[in-house]
Amino acid sequence: MSGWQVADVVAVREETTTARTIRLRLPASVRFLAGQHVDVRLTAPDGYQAVRSYSVSGSAPPDGLEITVEELPDGEVSPYLVRDLAVGDQLELRGPVGGWFVWRPEDASPVQLIAGGSGVVPLMAMVRAHEAAAHPAPFRLLYSVRSPEAVFYRDELAQLVERSETFEVTYVYTRKAPDGEPAGRLDKGTLARHVLDGGADPAVFICGATGFVEAVSGWLLDLGHAPDRIKTERYGGIGGAS
Template identity: 50%
Template sequence: MVGTVVSRTAETPTAATLLIDVPGWRGALAGQHVDVRLTAEDGYSTQRSYSLASPGTMGLPGVPPDPAAHDSRIALTVQIVEDGEVSPYLTQDLQVGDQLELRGPVGHWFVWHPTDPHPVQLIAGGSGLVPLMSMLRTRRLARSVAPFRLVVSVRTPQDALYADELEALGTDVRITRVWTRRGPDGWTGRIGRIDAGLLRDVCFPPDERAHVFVCGPTPFVEVAADLLVDLGHDPERIRTERFGPTGP
């Protein structure tokens, strides 16, 4: 399928959100991704996977499985990958009106269903927040009352995605910020990486059997998942998504 870029909005100095109109889009589940294929004039092509940042409208109560019932626009938030051949083009060169070849939605493991009432614990490292933001937006759109908590780790405030939107969600979702290098002006809290003590204090306790979604760079995800298991969380309730050097 082919989508047309409607807008490109800077989220941080190194990340941008693309709003893309995709005629016939049938919706997606919160947490899914799409594959983006670029083809050069000489015929060379390459493909990358990018998580959907937009709400997952598939499975929303009262929304029939009909393309006409879904918003045809999707949002992708793209973080520039150093020495990458796709992300710099998408975030810096792509223009409104340009078209992209897309495939998806893809993935049925790392998804949240808006009819599920169980608590949900989200843990994000850097741009790993993107599919988790889709879950948060889906929760709001579905008017779900499932308890949500979010732990989001980034280097500095300058690197924080969706800062204003998360601030607005703070009254309904317990959000814990982890700054690994520098906090905002006046910050007196901890600076550093996530650890067992932090996760024990801010995450749902294991006996509440929350669904846990962890997304970010591979080392971050592995550490977070191991810490959660050590704290007593059921491994079968922990779902992970890893972003490698050529990932979303």
Template identity: 50%
Template sequence: MVRAAVPRRLNWRVATVSDARWETGSARTLALDIPDWPGHLPGQHIDIKLTAEDGYSAQRSYSIASAWNGSGPVELTVQRLDDGEVSPYLTDVVSEGDQIEVRGPVGGWFIWRDTQTAPVLLVAGGSGVVPLMAMIRARGLARGRQPFRLIYSVRTPEDACYADELHRRVREDAGLDVRFVYTRKAPEGWPAPPKRIDVATVNTYGWPPDLEPDCFVCGPDGFVETAANMLVALGHDPKKIRTERFGGA
């Protein structure tokens, strides 16, 4: 019997943590040096496997936060879930020099290529911003001129990942616009009270449907369903709306 070869990206590899930094009080970015990494597209994810001394193992998938320029580490931003099996270890225990089993890259649908020319609308809820940040970074790396708009919903200003970088990129990356939506507490002097993303928000800060933008929505289940329905109600082509729901712990 002839067995089909397993793609190299689906094999488990041992990655080494080369850097770890906090993005917020509960979200941490890990930079991983992965031998023979084949590269990735923005929007893809990797699987992580942790194995205890008694042999018990747990696997979770995490979106890749970094763009790929042909070399360097692969970055993940992990949101801690206090009752989780994997995320508390990755946020609170892992340190530089530790090794982790990884597999990937995985995913071929929720991705953006810098050869695409359509305007892009990114809609993020909480840590759903991670794969969308990879798209923003990839656009910056390629010096792309595709118009990008990000609508980013967070509970408070302290919960926003990459806030400083996003503000800098709005200044430096022509054609990128970012709108924060705060659901519980807004910054002092913010022109709008805390609220959830609604149709008016998407209509005002997104792209009109006649421009046929590529839309990417990522966040918790309820957020993704609501945001995608809003886009359809505003006239966007459902075939141009790609969604990613995050879960697991």
């Protein structure tokens, strides 16, 4: 899809108290790779325009896609998308964009996904693509999040784990954990216990805030993961944009 197109909002779904998934229908069939994003443009009555990028979180057959947006209190665009946008409204979209931070079903490698907060959005597209392809390679998601209430896609992830022989999820709760579980930031020791070993040569995708991504990348290198097998995406071109 090149240039701007008008997409219809056909469904919205609350993920948390500050995030929602928006299902969009496009005038022409759109194909995307898991990990890509789209640009969203809003135009005010006075002509002022704001453009933000949001990761595609999944497909919406036959002619659409979904994005998941987390509200930023000082954002120009995200509060409208999370609080005011309604079914029947329209958005201007451009994309999908990006060809490096993507997962393709033809890649037979095991995959390690590591998410910080809303950085799970493009990784969820990869999880869904893995499931849709009935891919035999191991897929693991390590998801660092503030609390159980802040988890995106909680029910769907639980269902995927239950029915899959190759997909696993581990949560690290940084502020509030379920009863009986510790809370605390992700550290190198926890990472080492819950990611695929570097000897398995997994493809690694990390998405989150800059500090999170840099710390995790460094720990993985210390643990023997090859630099060219680690791909990163920082807040900005993902679901955490403003």
